[in-house]
Structures are given as C-alpha cells and as structure tokens.
Amino acid sequence: MTDTNREILRTTFGQDAELYDQCRPGYPPPLFTDLATLAGLGPHARVLEIGCGTGQATLPLAQLGCTVVALDLSHDMAAIARRNLAQFPNVTVVASAFEDWQPSDETFDAVLSATAFHWLDPDVRMIKAADLLRPGGALGIVSTHHVAGGTNAFFADAQRCYERFDPTTPPGMQLTADDESPEETAEFERSARFGPVTFRRYEWQHTCAANEYLNLLMTYSGHRAMAPQARSNLFACITHLIDNVYNGEITKQYRTRLAIAHTTP
Ligand SMILES: C[S@@+](CC[C@H](N)C(=O)[O-])C[C@H]1O[C@@H](n2cnc3c(N)ncnc32)[C@H](O)[C@@H]1O
Numbered sequence: 001m002t003d004t005n006r007e008i009l010r011t012t013f014g015q016d017a018e019l020y021d022q023c024r025p026g027y028p029p030p031l032f033t034d035l036a037t038l039a040g041l042g043p044h045a046r047v048l049e050i051g052c053g054t055g056q057a058t059l060p061l062a063q064l065g066c067t068v069v070a071l072d073l074s075h076d077m078a079a080i081a082r083r084n085l086a087q088f089p090n091v092t093v094v095a096s097a098f099e100d101w102q103p104s105d106e107t108f109d110a111v112l113s114a115t116a117f118h119w120l121d122p123d124v125r126m127i128k129a130a131d132l133l134r135p136g137g138a139l140g141i142v143s144t145h146h147v148a149g150g151t152n153a154f155f156a157d158a159q160r161c162y163e164r165f166d167p168t169t170p171p172g173m174q175l176t177a178d179d180e181s182p183e184e185t186a187e188f189e190r191s192a193r194f195g196p197v198t199f200r201r202y203e204w205q206h207t208c209a210a211n212e213y214l215n216l217l218m219t220y221s222g223h224r225a226m227a228p229q230a231r232s233n234l235f236a237c238i239t240h241l242i243d244n245v246y247n248g249e250i251t252k253q254y255r256t257r258l259a260i261a262h263t264t265p
Pocket residue numbers: 010011013014024050051052053054055056057071072073074077096097098099113114115116119120121
C-alpha cells in the first residue's frame with residue numbers, strides 16, 4: 001500500500017461510524033484471557049489502545065479493570081467509543097492520529113492495536129509504541145484474517161463477481177488456511193526494540209444473510225472506496241448468489257491472530 005492510499009483509506013471507517021458499530025464483530029473472549037496472561041494485564045494496568053474504532057477491543061480491556069487511553073483517528077468513531085464505554089471511568093477516548101498524538105510523560109504497561117496497526121505509518125508505529133512502553137511492557141498486535149472454511153464455495157463464486165465489477169481485484173484470488181506471521185515477526189525484529197514474538201490464533205465463524213453481509217462489506221475500506229455504480233453491481237451479484245444459490249445465508253471463517261512481544265531493556 002502506498003502512503004497516499006493508506007492515508008485515504010484509513011479515513012473511510014469514520015464515514016459511517018454507526019454502521020461500523022452495528023456490523024463489525026468483536027473478538028473471541030479467549031484473546032483477552034491470553035492477553036491478560038501474556039502482557040500481565042489486570043486491574044489498574046495502564047493500556048494504550050491505538051485505532052480503537054467504536055470500542056470492539058476497548059470494552060473487554062475495560063472489563064479486565066485496565067486503565068485505558070484509547071486513540072482513534074476519526075472523531076465519529078471516538079464519539080461512539082465514548083458512548084459505548086461511558087460506564088467505565090477508567091477509559092479515556094482521544095480523537096487523534098497515533099502519529100500526531102503528544103502523550104504526557106506517562107508510560108504504559110501495554111500497547112494494543114486491534115485490526116488497526118497496518119493503518120499506522122510503518123516508519124513510526126514500532127518505535128513510538130516502544131517509546132511509550134515501560135521497560136518490559138508489551139506491544140500486542142491483533143489482526144483479523146478471512147481464511148478458508150465456512151461457505152467456501154460461495155467465496156469462490158463471489159470472486160467472479162469481484163473480477164467482473166472491481167478492477168482492483170487480482171484474478172484467481174482464493175482463500176487459504178495459511179498463516180502469515182513471519183512478516184509481523186520481521187517488523188518486531190527490524191525495530192530492535194522487542195524480544196521474541198509470541199503468537200496466538202483464534203478460529204471462529206460468522207453466519208449472515210445477504211443484507212447483513214452487504215452491511216459488513218460497507219465497513220471495509222476497499223468496498224467504501226469503490227465507485228458507487230461498480231459497488232452497486234458487485235452487491236447485486238453477491239446478493240443474487242446468497243439468495244439464489246446459497247439459500248439465503250453464508251458463513252465466513254475468521255482467524256484472529258495476536259502477536260505480542262515485550263520491550264527489551
Ligand atoms: C479496521 S478499524 C479497527 C477498529 C477496532 N479496533 C476494531 O477492532 O474493530 C481501524 C481503526 O483505526 C483507526 N485509525 C486508522 N489510522 C489511525 C491512526 N493513524 N491513528 C489512530 N487511529 C487510526 C480508524 O479510524 C479505524 O477506527
């Protein structure tokens with residue numbers, strides 16, 4: 001992704017923050033149990049969350065009793081996160097790009113970014129996160145992957161809709177069960193600020209009807225950035241498949257991955 005594309009696409013989530021809040025699933029609860037163990041999080045631990053959205057990962061952090069500063073680039077996403085976390089006085093939501101955020105001289109026990117780290121400037125994200133951590137503090141990167149499983153045949157058929165209507169789709173794309181962890185390990189290693197990386201994986205499924213699936217697609221930056229006519233044709237093609245070939249519902253297989261490492265002294 002070029003810097004320009006990143007800067008444009010990362011602003012799309014806040015264009016319909018309420019839709020994002022309604023449609024994006026959260027994360028499997030065992031992720032937060034593991035995070036608590038691996039990062040030593042519990043009541044009063046200080047956590048910085050980057051790219052909190054409307055609070056998908058912030059809420060479970062708050063429920064662990066952590067004191068959370070949650071940042072999001074979008075004012076609208078941040079406003080909904082504040083609403084969703086209103087009952088937690090230990091959570092502060094700040095509307096700011098991580099790259100521009102000027103912290104006080106506090107440090108954090110952990111920095112977490114859930115499905116947002118890839119939107120941050122790669123020249124800044126690792127080093128600034130490391131600088132904000134106390135010695136031995138943990139950086140956790142949560143990523144979400146659509147992998148083989150669920151209604152596989154639907155996604156193979158839908159690829160033909162994308163090839164017809166979305167010029168950015170590479171031909172012949174297929175879902176795989178592969179894991180992509182080496183790139184994350186390499187980024188931790190390149191920074192020279194962290195020790196060994198630990199990974200955890202969580203497989204889960206989400207079943208939805210056509211209208212629910214299209215709403216979910218409208219929360220993805222790539223779909224939001226499509227030309228409206230092309231998107232409308234694509235969505236008609238997908239709806240036709242779900243309703244007429246797949247009996248009105250499909251199942252998507254997700255893999256959530258946690259990569260976590262501690263700062264070295
Ligand atoms: C895919 S969403 C993830 C939201 C939420 N964490 C979740 O798990 O659903 C990415 C979020 O990162 C935010 N974001 C993108 N670039 C950012 C940046 N440079 N600094 C802070 N937040 C950013 C976007 O506004 C968006 O809310």
